[in-house]
Amino acid sequence: MICPKCQKEFEIQNNKYRCQCGICLPVEFYGYRLTQQNIDKLVQQGSTDEIEFYSKAKKKKFKARLRFSNGKIEFDFVEGKTSGAIKKDDRTVFVFLNALSSGLIRIFIIDGDNKEEKIYDFGRAATRYAEALALLAVLPTIPHEKKIRIVADNMQFVKYVLGEETPRDREIRFGINILARELQNYDWQVELSLKKLKLKGGNAKRISLNLFPYIKVNQIQQQNGILVIIENCNLAVEKHFLEFIQKAKKLSFGRFLVADESQEKLNEWTNKVCEISSQ
Numbered sequence: 001m002i003c004p005k006c007q008k009e010f011e012i013q014n015n016k017y018r019c020q021c022g023i024c025l026p027v028e029f030y031g032y033r034l035t036q037q038n039i040d041k042l043v044q045q046g047s048t049d050e051i052e053f054y055s056k057a058k059k060k061k062f063k064a065r066l067r068f069s070n071g072k073i074e075f076d077f078v079e080g081k082t083s084g085a086i087k088k089d090d091r092t093v094f095v096f097l098n099a100l101s102s103g104l105i106r107i108f109i110i111d112g113d114n115k116e117e118k119i120y121d122f123g124r125a126a127t128r129y130a131e132a133l134a135l136l137a138v139l140p141t142i143p144h145e146k147k148i149r150i151v152a153d154n155m156q157f158v159k160y161v162l163g164e165e166t167p168r169d170r171e172i173r174f175g176i177n178i179l180a181r182e183l184q185n186y187d188w189q190v191e192l193s194l195k196k197l198k199l200k201g202g203n204a205k206r207i208s209l210n211l212f213p214y215i216k217v218n219q220i221q222q223q224n225g226i227l228v229i230i231e232n233c234n235l236a237v238e239k240h241f242l243e244f245i246q247k248a249k250k251l252s253f254g255r256f257l258v259a260d261e262s263q264e265k266l267n268e269w270t271n272k273v274c275e276i277s278s279q
């Protein structure tokens with residue numbers, strides 16, 4: 001391999017091409033061996049064409065360009081052409097994720113001819129955490145035999161999901177780990193697209209119904225308040241519940257204690273997120 005700047009042969013040390021001019025590039029990067037053409041483009045134009053890599057950590061192929069940034073080599077995820085080219089196929093479910101504002105996530109699901117928009121309000125949750133939660137919220141509605149194509153509008157989130165970057169924030173890291181575990185049940189891929197899908201009739205922010213159709217909420221009146229037991233609870237349900245009913249106390253996973261004065265709030269939440277099962 002030749003240094004494009006100096007036209008001299010690179011030296012190879014520790015899986016790196018090195019040149020006296022300071023250029024240092026990996027010989028192999030995520031299962032891919034750089035070609036002379038890649039190196040030329042990277043050095044002369046700042047980025048390569050799209051390359052297919054392999055992440056051992058996630059056992060997953062992914063596509064990205066490589067680019068130079070502050071002398072370091074990094075991935076440049078190719079902006080998906082997805083929105084223009086959604087192919088209908090019975091097996092694939094498209095899940096588009098858009099952060100509307102901190103804690104407020106719009107999720108748009110396309111499954112064959114069915115299209116559904118849901119807006120999840122996770123209150124004070126950090127945006128990247130809220131995105132993980134919104135995905136966790138819809139996964140139970142997608143059968144395991146489906147393929148999932150996640151299209152997110154945030155590169156950092158894409159890197160987190162691919163395991164190429166680890167969130168420093170403890171809560172986000174926790175959410176991403178739980179999400180990664182749930183995604184193992186599926187054949188999935190994730191990509192970046194900065195385009196936002198427009199919806200017919202405009203985007204109705206705020207109220208979406210049936211956010212967690214798979215849960216069942218049981219209320220048991222007790223002396224010290226209302227014991228709420230949520231069947232099929234998950235991390236997203238829990239966070240949403242605690243943000244909506246701020247005075248609720250978590251007893252254990254899926255079990256909460258709500259003060260009598262919050263009865264209305266509790267009913268409002270239940271009506272919104274699932275079909276009521278009254279006792």
Ligand SMILES: [Zn+2]
Pocket residue numbers: 003004005006007008019020021022023
């Ligand atoms: Zn050189």
